[in-house]
Amino acid sequence: MSKHRQVFFFNSTRTVNEMLAVTFYFLLLSGVGCLHLEQVLIFSRHNIRVSFSNHIDEYTNKIFPKWSKEPGLLTEKGALLEGYMGEYLTKWVIENQLLPGTCPDTETVLVYANNTERTIATAKAFVDAAFPDCNINVNYEKDLKKYDLTFNYYIHNTTESYKRKVVEEIEEMLAKYKLTDAYEELDKIIDIKHSKKCEREGFCDLVHDKNIILYHIGEELELNGPLTIGNEVVDNFIMSYYDGRPLEEVAWGEITSPEQWKVLTKITAMDEQIRFNIPSAVKDTARPTIRYIRSIFTNENIKFALLVGHDVNLNLITNALGFNPFVLKEQYEPYPVGGKIIFQKWKDVAGDYYLKVEYVYLSWDQIRDGVKINFQNPPLRVTLGIKDCAIDKNGLCPWNDFMKLINKY
Ligand SMILES: *[C@@H]1O[C@H](CO)[C@@H](O)[C@H](O)[C@H]1NC(C)=O
Ligand SMILES: *[C@@H]1O[C@H](CO)[C@@H](O)[C@H](O)[C@H]1NC(C)=O
DSSP, X not given: OOOOOOOOOSSHHHHHHHHHHHHHHHHHHHOSSSXXXXXEEEEEEOOOBOOOOTTGGGGOSSOOOOOSSOTTOBOHHHHHHHXXXXXXXXXXXXXXXXXXXXXXXXXXXXXXXXXXXXXXXXXXXXXXXXXXXXXXXXXOOSOTTSOOGGGOOOOOOOOHHHHHHHHHHHHHHHHHOOOHHHHHHHHHHHTGGGSHHHHHHOOOOTTTOOOEEEOOTTSOOEEESHHHHHHHHHHHHHHHHHTTOOGGGSGGGTOOSHHHHXXXXXXXXXXXXXXXXXXXXXXXXXXXXHHHHHHHHTOTTOSEEEEEEOHHHHHHHHHHTTBOOOOOTTOSSSSOTTOEEEEEEEEOTTSOEEEEEEEEEXXXXXXXXXXXXXXXXXXXXXXXXXXXXXXXXXXXXXXXXXXXXXXXX
């Protein structure tokens, strides 16, 4: 992937060009001429976190570099990047006159995070940069041991027949999608033949081992085996890369080409798919989240909502609501850290309402480079479509069609 840093020189041409660029960009953003932005709901994944390293030392004899924080916590760089995003997005909503340039009325802004450190810290980083000194609260379930339904993904249906169906579908997917090339690449990088796992358990090869489905009714579904192991290790590589470690500390310098990243991150995408995108479980699992989203769309006092959860939440929402398949260019992760799905409610001069949905995220290189985004050097924006809410050339679909979909939950 190419680096695309823009270099500006400090002279008067720059100022003029910059002003033109800014004007053009605002036109582009409002794009749609006489439409007015009425409400925005941002569903975000937390930013860069320390990788979960519970067991990874067993899969290799190589030493993973240490992190300065505990597994799962938001990194300093993650907070910094989230702040940049917060600044960028509030500028955008202010330009579109959804919020005033000063502190917004507190009841018009809702910020809500899952009750885990990385999501709360991400929301705080966003708010501190977006609304400095404005008394905007970050809400979350204060009992940290309590599961907040809005951000969780366990299956609610407790019947045996349902369970059988889900297990069957997972097995089908596992049989259909083979990850041989990714596992071979990873076996080589971690040198699994010399790992503790191989010496003690005879588990010496990701390619030939089987995945075991752990499904306890009323709990989050887990897998045991190569997919989970592979995902844990690749997650460590991804977060190390994002957090800006020297390349010799990312997979011990063994990943040297985009092709290797492409192959390895297939494991991440597959793990997402298998655990969270089970056709007959998607609706059941996504229901609490979608109901919460609906409660915001039906509350006219709220102009700006930010929800901070996890990749699984974004995955479930897009699948449950029937989003068309999309590709996030310049990214290897299916739901990149800090990435946001932005639901926008627009009104035209005739008084009709429309929905536009965009995925706003940083590219693989922007995250690594810690780029400060702004209107000249923006994040990537991809317009998303929904199967049952057909979009026009401006990416808009009738608001009522969308509400019909949401009201099914
Ligand atoms: C939300 O936070 C809870 C509490 O920390 C955690 O157990 C749960 O796994 C989180 N949800 C997701 C989807 O990660
Ligand atoms: C649970 O799943 C079974 C089997 O698919 C279905 O017949 C039943 O209606 C479901 N129950 C609920 C409460 O959704």
